C-alpha cells in the first residue's frame with residue numbers, strides 16, 4: 001500500500017453524496033478521522049504488547065485452571081492500564097475438566113510409543129485393545145452395535161488445509177462426535193487423526209461431548225505422523241494399543257467474562273462490542289487461539305477511543321471458557337437479550353491472527369451506505385468487501401443469532417490449523433505486521449460504528465442461519 005493510494009481513496013470518500021433520510025452514513029469528518037485511525041494503527045504496537053504480556057505473564061489458561069484465574073486478573077489490570085473507563089466482570093460457572101497425564105503405546109511385536117493427547121471431556125482410564133481403523137466418520141457411525149466390543153476405534157481422516165478454514169468443519173466433527181459413535185458400537189476407547197493440518201509431532205486437543213445415555217470412553221487425538229504410523233501397522237496385521245489417560249471432570253468452577261468499556265459521549269447505552277476469548281487449551285500458550293483475538297479487540301478499541309471520545313460506548317469482552325462450549329458467551333448473550341436494539345454492532349476475532357482478507361457481516365439495508373464507507377476505508381489494506389457473507393465468530397455469533405448487527409472479518413487461516421490446540425500455539429507464530437493490519441481493520445469498523453449517524457439495524461433483521469463455531 002502506498003500513501004497515494006490512501007489519499008485517492010480518502011478523496012473519493014469525502015466527495016461522496018450526503019445521506020438520504022433513513023440512511024445510516026458517517027459524516028466526512030468521521031470518515032477522515034477513521035482513515036487517520038487506520039493509518040495510525042498500522043504503525044502501532046499496542047496489540048503485540050498485549051499479546052506478549054498475556055502469553056508470557058499468564059501462559060496457558062485452560063478453563064477452570066489456575067491459569068484461568070490469573071488470566072482474569074491479568075485482563076482486569078490490562079483494561080485499566082490501557083485507560084478503559086469501566087472494567088467489570090460476569091461470573092461464568094461450568095464443569096471443570098482436568099488433564100493430569102496421558103500415555104499411548106503400541107503393544108506386541110512392533111511395540112513403540114504413540115504421541116497422543118486426551119480430548120477435552122474425556123474420562124480417565126487405561127484401555128488396551130485391538131485397533132479398528134475407519135477411513136471416514138460415516139463408516140464408524142454405520143458400525144453395528146456390539147461390533148467393536150473390546151476394540152479401540154481409530155478414525156483416520158485428514159483434514160484439508162484451506163484459507164477460509166473450512167476443513168475444520170470435517171476435523172471438528174470427527175473430534176466432537178467420533179467417540180460417541182465408537183462407544184455405541186461397543187468400543188472401549190477412541191483415537192483419531194487430529195483436527196489439524198501440520199506434520200509436527202504435536203497432537204491437537206479440543207472439546208468433545210458424549211451423547212446422552214452413551215457411556216463415556218477414553219478418547220485421544222494422535223498427531224498426523226502417529227496416525228500415519230498406526231495406519232501402516234494396522235495394514236501389517238492385527239494391532240493392539242494401550243491408551244492410558246488420567247483426566248476427567250472434577251466439580252464445578254466459576255470463572256469470569258472480563259469486560260472493559262470506553263464510555264460513549266452522547267449515546268452511552270448503545271454498544272459497539274469487540275471480543276475474543278480469554279481461555280485457551282493447556283498445551284500451548286494460546287497466542288493464536290485466542291490471545292490474538294483478545295489483543296486485537298483491546299488494541300482496536302483503545303486506538304479507536306483515543307482518536308476521539310466515541311459517541312457510543314466501545315466495549316471489549318474477554319470471554320470465559322469458549323473452548324469447552326461457549327460458556328461465557330451464553331452468559332453474555334443472556335445478559336444482553338433485552339438490549340439487542342442497543343447493540344450497534346458486534347464483532348469477534350477467533351480464527352487466529354492471520355491477515356484479514358474479507359470484510360462482511362449482517363446489517364440492515366439502511367446501514368449499507370455506512371458499511372460501504374467502511375469497505376472503502378479497508379480497501380487499501382487489501383480487504384475485499386463481502387456484504388451479507390460472514391458470521392461473527394464464536395460467542396458473538398450468539399449475539400448475531402439474536403438479531404444484532406454483526407461485522408465479520410475473514411482472517412487467512414491457511415496456517416491456523418497447523419497450530420490450533422497444540423503445544424505449538426505460541427507467540428513466535430504470530431506475524432506482528434499481520435496483527436497490525438487486523439487491528440487497523442477492527443478499529444476502523446468500531447470507530448465508524450461508534451460515531452455514525454444512525455443505527456446499523458440491530459433488532460430489525462430476521463434471524464440469520466445458525467452459526468458455526470471453532
Ligand SMILES: [Zn+2]
Pocket residue numbers: 277289290322350470
Ligand atoms: Zn478459539
